[in-house]
Structure formats: structure tokens, C-alpha cells
Amino acid sequence: MTKSPSKPELWTGQDISEDGQGYLDAQATAEENAAEAIRKQNEADDREMFTKAFVEAGGKKADAAEAWQMKRNERAATAASRAETSAEDTTRRRARSVL
Numbered sequence: 414m415t416k417s418p419s420k421p422e423l424w425t426g427q428d429i430s431e432d433g434q435g436y437l438d439a440q441a442t443a444e445e446n447a448a449e450a451i452r453k454q455n456e457a458d459d460r461e462m463f464t465k466a467f468v469e470a471g472g473k474k475a476d477a478a479e480a481w482q483m484k485r486n487e488r489a490a491t492a493a494s495r496a497e498t499s500a501e502d503t504t505r506r507r508a509r510s511v512l
Contacts, residue, residue, distance in 0.1 A: 419443055 416432065417423045421439040429436045463484070464477040472480065 419446060 416428045416435065416439070418435075418439055419442045421436055421443055424436055424439065460481055463481050464474060467477040467480055468474050
């Protein structure tokens with residue numbers, strides 16, 4: 414049997430006919446893995462561009478990783494704040510619509 418839980422391209426026609434849902438699950442897992450690999454590569458590329466710009470602006474390469482993390486944390490905090498504000502606004506609108 415050639416079934417692989419994350420590589421649907423290895424499944425034979427017989428494998429698929431015997432376990433259709435398993436094949437669909439394998440496809441979904443493969444798509445998730447591909448998306449994660451792209452996300453990681455994009456992250457690495459972004460970090461590399463940031464490091465290059467940081468050094469070109471006069472920063473030390475050794476300090477770029479810390480600056481990158483600080484920038485990421487700032488973005489995360491901003492996104493979380495926006496999400497919280499949006500949730501609060503939604504709650505207020507729902508409460509008002511009930512009144």
C-alpha cells in the first residue's frame with residue numbers, strides 16, 4: 414500500500430477507492446503543509462529584507478534580530494488591540510439593537 418497521510422500524490426487509484434475520506438484528508442494536510450512552508454519562507458524573506466534595511470540604516474546586524482522581534486511584537490499588539498476594539502463595538506451594537 415502506498416498511502417501516505419500527507420502525500421496524496423503517492424496514493425493509487427485503488428487506495429483512493431478503498432479510503433476516499435483518507436485521500437481527501439491527505440490532500441487537506443498536503444495543502445496545509447504547503448501553505449505553512451510558504452508562510453515560513455515569506456517570514457524568512459521578510460526578516461532578511463528587514464535585516465538588510467536595518468544594517469543599511471546604520472544598525473548592527475547582531476541587533477537586527479531583536480529589532481525585528483520588537484517590530485513583530487508591536488504589530489501583534491496593534492492587531493490584538495484592533496480585534497478587541499472590533500469585538501467591543503460588535504457587542505455594543507448588539508446590545509443596542511436589543512434595547
